[in-house]
Amino acid sequence: MFDLLHHLYENTGISHIDWRMLVMWLVVAGLLYLAVYRKFEPLLLIPIAFGALLANLPTEGIVEGMEFAGQHHPMKEDGTGGLFYYIFQGIHLELFPPIIFLGVGALTDFGPLIANPKTFLLGAAAQFGVFGVFIAAAFMKYIGIEYSLQECGAISIIGGADGPTSIFLANKLAPHLIGAIAVSAYSYMALVPVIQPPIMRALTSVKERGIRMRSLRRVSKLEKLVFAVLIMMLCIILVPAASPLLFMLFLGNFMRECGVVDRLSKSAQNEIINIVTIFLGASVGITMDGTYFLTPQTLGILALGVLAFALATASGIWMAKLLNLVSKNKINPLIGSAGVSAVPMAARVSQVEGQKADPGNFLLMHAMGPNVAGVIGTALVAGFFMTVFG
Amino acid sequence: MFDLLHHLYENTGISHIDWRMLVMWLVVAGLLYLAVYRKFEPLLLIPIAFGALLANLPTEGIVEGMEFAGQHHPMKEDGTGGLFYYIFQGIHLELFPPIIFLGVGALTDFGPLIANPKTFLLGAAAQFGVFGVFIAAAFMKYIGIEYSLQECGAISIIGGADGPTSIFLANKLAPHLIGAIAVSAYSYMALVPVIQPPIMRALTSVKERGIRMRSLRRVSKLEKLVFAVLIMMLCIILVPAASPLLFMLFLGNFMRECGVVDRLSKSAQNEIINIVTIFLGASVGITMDGTYFLTPQTLGILALGVLAFALATASGIWMAKLLNLVSKNKINPLIGSAGVSAVPMAARVSQVEGQKADPGNFLLMHAMGPNVAGVIGTALVAGFFMTVFG
Amino acid sequence: MFDLLHHLYENTGISHIDWRMLVMWLVVAGLLYLAVYRKFEPLLLIPIAFGALLANLPTEGIVEGMEFAGQHHPMKEDGTGGLFYYIFQGIHLELFPPIIFLGVGALTDFGPLIANPKTFLLGAAAQFGVFGVFIAAAFMKYIGIEYSLQECGAISIIGGADGPTSIFLANKLAPHLIGAIAVSAYSYMALVPVIQPPIMRALTSVKERGIRMRSLRRVSKLEKLVFAVLIMMLCIILVPAASPLLFMLFLGNFMRECGVVDRLSKSAQNEIINIVTIFLGASVGITMDGTYFLTPQTLGILALGVLAFALATASGIWMAKLLNLVSKNKINPLIGSAGVSAVPMAARVSQVEGQKADPGNFLLMHAMGPNVAGVIGTALVAGFFMTVFG
Amino acid sequence: MIHSISVLAQLAGDASAGPKPGGVVIVGFLFVVIVLALLASVTSAIGAWFTKQAAKNAAQAAAAAKSTAEAFSQSASAGSASSAATEDSATGDKTDTETDDSALMAVIAAAVHTVIGDRPHRVVSIRSSGPGWAQEGRRQIFSSHRVR
Amino acid sequence: MIHSISVLAQLAGDASAGPKPGGVVIVGFLFVVIVLALLASVTSAIGAWFTKQAAKNAAQAAAAAKSTAEAFSQSASAGSASSAATEDSATGDKTDTETDDSALMAVIAAAVHTVIGDRPHRVVSIRSSGPGWAQEGRRQIFSSHRVR
Amino acid sequence: MIHSISVLAQLAGDASAGPKPGGVVIVGFLFVVIVLALLASVTSAIGAWFTKQAAKNAAQAAAAAKSTAEAFSQSASAGSASSAATEDSATGDKTDTETDDSALMAVIAAAVHTVIGDRPHRVVSIRSSGPGWAQEGRRQIFSSHRVR
Ligand code: NA
Ligand code: NA
Ligand code: NA
Numbered sequence A, B, C: 001m002f003d004l005l006h007h008l009y010e011n012t013g014i015s016h017i018d019w020r021m022l023v024m025w026l027v028v029a030g031l032l033y034l035a036v037y038r039k040f041e042p043l044l045l046i047p048i049a050f051g052a053l054l055a056n057l058p059t060e061g062i063v064e065g066m067e068f069a070g071q072h073h074p075m076k077e078d079g080t081g082g083l084f085y086y087i088f089q090g091i092h093l094e095l096f097p098p099i100i101f102l103g104v105g106a107l108t109d110f111g112p113l114i115a116n117p118k119t120f121l122l123g124a125a126a127q128f129g130v131f132g133v134f135i136a137a138a139f140m141k142y143i144g145i146e147y148s149l150q151e152c153g154a155i156s157i158i159g160g161a162d163g164p165t166s167i168f169l170a171n172k173l174a175p176h177l178i179g180a181i182a183v184s185a186y187s188y189m190a191l192v193p194v195i196q197p198p199i200m201r202a203l204t205s206v207k208e209r210g211i212r213m214r215s216l217r218r219v220s221k222l223e224k225l226v227f228a229v230l231i232m233m234l235c236i237i238l239v240p241a242a243s244p245l246l247f248m249l250f251l252g253n254f255m256r257e258c259g260v261v262d263r264l265s266k267s268a269q270n271e272i273i274n275i276v277t278i279f280l281g282a283s284v285g286i287t288m289d290g291t292y293f294l295t296p297q298t299l300g301i302l303a304l305g306v307l308a309f310a311l312a313t314a315s316g317i318w319m320a321k322l323l324n325l326v327s328k329n330k331i332n333p334l335i336g337s338a339g340v341s342a343v344p345m346a347a348r349v350s351q352v353e354g355q356k357a358d359p360g361n362f363l364l365m366h367a368m369g370p371n372v373a374g375v376i377g378t379a380l381v382a383g384f385f386m387t388v389f390g
Numbered sequence D, E, F: 001m002i003h004s005i006s007v008l009a010q011l012a013g014d015a016s017a018g019p020k021p022g023g024v025v026i027v028g029f030l031f032v033v034i035v036l037a038l039l040a041s042v043t044s045a046i047g048a049w050f051t052k053q054a055a056k057n058a059a060q061a062a063a064a065a066k067s068t069a070e071a072f073s074q075s076a077s078a079g080s081a082s083s084a085a086t087e088d089s090a091t092g093d094k095t096d097t098e099t100d101d102s103a104l105m106a107v108i109a110a111a112v113h114t115v116i117g118d119r120p121h122r123v124v125s126i127r128s129s130g131p132g133w134a135q136e137g138r139r140q141i142f143s144s145h146r147v148r
Helices: A002-011 A019-037 A042-055 A083-087 A096-107 A111-115 A119-125 A128-143 A149-160 A163-173 A175-190 A192-203 A221-238 A240-258 A262-286 A296-326 A333-340 A345-357 A364-389 B002-011 B019-037 B042-055 B083-087 B096-107 B111-115 B119-126 B128-143 B149-160 B163-173 B175-190 B192-203 B221-238 B240-258 B262-286 B296-326 B333-340 B345-357 B364-389 C002-011 C019-037 C042-055 C083-087 C096-107 C111-115 C119-125 C128-143 C149-160 C163-173 C175-190 C192-203 C221-238 C240-258 C262-286 C296-326 C333-340 C345-357 C364-389 D002-012 D021-072 D078-091 D099-116 D133-147 E002-012 E021-072 E078-091 E099-116 E133-147 F002-012 F021-072 F078-091 F099-116 F133-147
Strands: none
Touching: A002 C364, A002 F021, A019 A042, A019 A175, A019 C221, A042 A175, A042 A262, A042 C221, A042 C240, A042 C262, A083 A262, A083 C240, A096 A163, A096 A240, A096 A262, A111 A119, A111 A221, A111 A364, A111 E021, A119 A296, A119 A333, A119 A364, A119 E021, A128 A149, A128 A296, A128 A364, A128 E021, A149 A163, A149 A175, A149 A296, A149 A364, A149 E021, A163 A175, A163 A240, A163 A262, A163 A364, A175 A192, A175 A262, A175 A296, A192 A296, A192 A333, A192 A345, A221 A240, A221 A364, A221 B019, A221 B042, A221 E021, A240 A262, A240 A364, A240 B042, A240 B083, A262 B042, A262 B262, A262 C262, A296 A333, A333 A345, A333 A364, A345 A364, A364 B002, A364 E021, B002 E021, B019 B042, B019 B175, B042 B175, B042 B262, B083 B262, B096 B163, B096 B240, B096 B262, B111 B119, B111 B221, B111 B364, B111 D021, B119 B128, B119 B296, B119 B333, B119 B364, B119 D021, B128 B149, B128 B296, B128 B364, B128 D021, B149 B163, B149 B175, B149 B296, B149 B364, B149 D021, B163 B175, B163 B240, B163 B262, B163 B364, B175 B192, B175 B262, B175 B296, B192 B296, B192 B333, B192 B345, B221 B240, B221 B364, B221 C019, B221 C042, B221 D021, B240 B262, B240 B364, B240 C042, B240 C083, B262 C042, B262 C262, B296 B333, B333 B345, B333 B364, B345 B364, B364 C002, B364 D021, C002 D021, C019 C042, C019 C175, C042 C175, C042 C262, C083 C262, C096 C163, C096 C240, C096 C262, C111 C119, C111 C221, C111 C364, C111 F021, C119 C296, C119 C333, C119 C364, C119 F021, C128 C149, C128 C296, C128 C364, C128 F021, C149 C163, C149 C175, C149 C296, C149 C364, C149 F021, C163 C175, C163 C240, C163 C262, C163 C364, C175 C192, C175 C262, C175 C296, C192 C296, C192 C333, C192 C345, C221 C240, C221 C364, C221 F021, C240 C262, C240 C364, C296 C333, C333 C345, C333 C364, C345 C364, C364 F021
């Protein structure tokens, strides 16, 4: 019977707790606080935080069979894996991000972008946030934090402010960084209303912020359908590596706009995206094992993330000012910052800042154009990185 | 850096586009037009069309690991498959069609069939559409299009006018034809209001079309439950190969009728069937690779499909007339055509044609009997083919 | 052609029917009657009964590749498994029970337990039902029914009155008994209003039954969130083997209580739990192959199950009386029986019995405390058994 | 069944070298027709039994409903109870013909009458409480808040 | 496109030893900007075509709506029909500009007018019957109960 | 904890040859009871802390609510604001006791009063805007149509 007791004690996890776990518990508490009380992207951060908590507890039947961060957890004795070995396949096999994009497509109205195609360029400019940080990440070696070029690519995509795309690319180029990259991306997306306004005000004059834009023309159903099909085809032909994301995005959008498959479109907008979000979030969290998470590399990612958002914001604004030099219909540069994606937070920030300059100015719909263009742009950048480094 | 540019160019898909893809794009445009503007079974045709479009674009991360039409796409470098390698498992492992049948069962009211069991025979007669086309397909070799007997079986099931059953059987007997068979089945199901009426009018006299049928007795809950269980048992005992489809159909129906598991029944009718429909449709489409789709075989399938529908319609009507020779309670032969399945379109056609002959005649409920009998009948025929050729 | 007919006949299942199947059909009819007309846990019993019916019919394409009860069904010729080979993976890989617990957590209000933590001890006491029956099962060998210690563990967990936990543990310790254990657990859970009251009345005096308890304090959102996180951490640290169940339970509960992810919480409460329930139930049923089910062992499980429920009920009541010896705030011993779990039936029984003694007494909320404590307790017991025997 | 098919099957000629299209079609179509005819007969048999039972039960139910209603509420006009019962059988699909359900409905109708009195009313829908754990759990939690 | 990038790419220097950060950034950013510019042009072209078509169709639709409405219901005030048509084009998103849909709407408006007469009314919503098998099936079953 | 179990475990005798039923039962049941007792103590501790905090916060919140309400709307009767705050605490489960939420509610109540004036009104429900990307996205799109 002492054997039994000894066996029982050895199987409690008390002896397996180390200081890194304790630190991670505090990180989790912080994430939960931000998610619940500061409403930082709670749909993702709550599952992520719970996954991270689980990763830093002495569990059984959870991570068996998983392989991350150089650590291989062996399978269970009966040859099966732990619970998250199976759930994580959704990320490992790159199923979850495209499925989330199906829902995002079904939730997105491309009307404002179609009505004002110039805003594609604002979404393009904002991708400089990604490339600028790519350089910055590569230069981090001079302050002692070295990233491979693959890692630089995975990290820099944080500047695209698009969760599923970041996870998709990170799984390809730097799977051990998925947790840090996803947390960084979602946290800064939630911080968009804090990060962007000072930059927006610094780079624009009061007069520019007061520009009123021509109201957008109505876009017919057929035009939206043609747009979805043609843009999907073009994107896939030019950047085949982005196929899974962009195919699903535009399939979802076509279902939304065609008006004859409402039951499918509603399922994509609700059941499908909700179910996948829970499992995606928890899977991302499970990679945040303290042993590997608490490194200078991870802190570096947090620093680079905020830089990426700032750069993307600035370059969107600069592009808007550049376009105003050559274009008759003036663009309010405040909508340039919406090119960062972070749908729809960034567009709302444009609206709020615009109304501060002129309370009668409604920029929201105009800002939705670069906002959704940024989603497409970032998916293409991910495809570019996968082509170059994959 | 030129290396990089060269690499980038080689990875765009521009060089991979060939004329067959262009033709398939037109086919896709046609399917989308029919689905959205002519409302041809859009729930299936839109996902199918998008899948077919994707199959005819130069993609990455989509078809890796798939094997269809004699072409084997190798796995990705990291040993994982493309997005549709995994989604397509739902068809390859024969999971999607039975799950769709769970939903169909939960959506089907067998009451009219129970109240008038003779209509089982109309559903049986309509299966002649399948067998007649089986012969026709076998004889196509004399005009230069040769099908194996397996292929004949898979093609002829189009006459059963039942999408999931067609896909189920095609996956077993002729996986390379899944796309053509599914498109043919769904398109003709949508065309039922065009194909059937001339045949119905040609084969019946005005007097026959005016027959008013005795109104159906009410069927109690218990009777519906007993029916579901007993018919399921009989079907499985007599045609074990049809077990997966018929088990799910009657499980769904039992959940619907028992009245104590509404939350399960509603999930089967909505979430489950919607989610699976999207992925089933897109998976079917992905097999429509132009290289293999644009063959005389495929065109032959389209021709045989319409013949199958016509034959099924006619044989249902003949059987009704035959039954009237021996039966006291006359059957309006217009409901015979509903035996083709195509629930509930065919039943609605019976109703419309009946009212043209006599505006006070309501055949809809009577036509629902052969209509749902046709679903069971076609599943049994599929089981028969699987037994003989599987 | 005679070959064809012969082949066809051999492939009907008529020749495969034996008497054990017939007996199982009666068992299925009994289960369906109880589920539909006596409303015995129909959400689980209907899918289970259909699965059991299928297991006792001569099928094709259903059980290929499955291995249960010492019988190995070979794969299909094309190397794929039958429909339930894949669906059953949800149990075999231990995915369904944790996912069900996600929904259960999202449906559970731990408020009453937090407001009156002493009721944790009632939930603990009720676990004696499990351990008492463990001994009883081990002693069954003296009346000729021998169970291994693993089997004893799996059987005794029936006393925990918690379906998913029973299935989870049975899959680990005695997969061949899953069907009998699940049916026993769900049936007796449904019978709680029959089994418990006589025991409750026998063990309490009228005066005890009339005890009115202090009304429960309100529990704030933050407190519920802190409870969910801390209790989850403690449980996992102390009983790591119960991680999958308890992680999911408290993740679901956190999503429910935090109030910022309603769409996820509703998905967990509805879509996710409904979909999994159908497939879980049918998978459990499919193991009830007559050849292996109709043994003295199975009958023994039914007998032990009712004993387990009775013991759990009694020990919960005794613990309440014990607590009253040392505590100032008296506990009505009628809520002790709710420690058996069987949420919320057992709590309702407490309420009903309490009102029989004193119509103005409302015990329902008080009984919810031990009721949900019993869920946690049983998961911990399952973890204990897995640690000792796994 | 198999024998009668085999006679017809002769027409399709020799099948020694694997199945021939003609044979497959004849055997297959007959097979399907015969199986569905069998299903039709079984369904007819079930139907005949139920029709007989339903007639018997309906008579019993009407009687039971009337007496129960009177027993429960002397003041309730028997008319309202029996009209509820009538409506029951008219509503169709959703109600089964079991005696106890009809009786239950009459009881409820009578009870409603007692409470509401002579003002015009109609029992529109009676829903049995779903017994599922989850649904149940939630409903209990909600209703318990009112209880407290 | 590839050529013009390659000219700029020279600036990033030699890349013989695998991709260099500088090269990746210049090529990558230009690539993305050019692709999105291309998408912008395509979208503009689509938009230009549709704007022209929409103008043409709107004129045709108005005319068609008016004549059809008059043809169907002499007694119906043409006003109500054309106001329905106006509302149609105002409602935006949900309606496509196809002539036959507008005409259909005018027909329905006229028919409604014939039935309802002069009492004030307004066609609030016309929903095309969802053609899905499942939705359809259920709707049919429900509506059939009324038919019977 | 482990030590105290081990003392009791002696009663179950020698377990050198794998676990014995008796040993398993004694160790197991004690283990479960002790773990749940531990959970009970932790929960009690949490509860004690929160009860103390809640009392403190409630007092602060009431004060804060009153002053904020007065600050915002001189004309609003302080009564309506404090009644809203009362209702808040009565509604239970859904509201947390945080000061800023109560204050926010008072602010909203005051603002509503300013707009609606003296006509009788009641803040029935205040829902924080769900912050999820998707929900948010859709809501934005819808509301933007009105904005335009
Ligand atoms: Na972006
Ligand atoms: Na059919
Ligand atoms: Na329990």
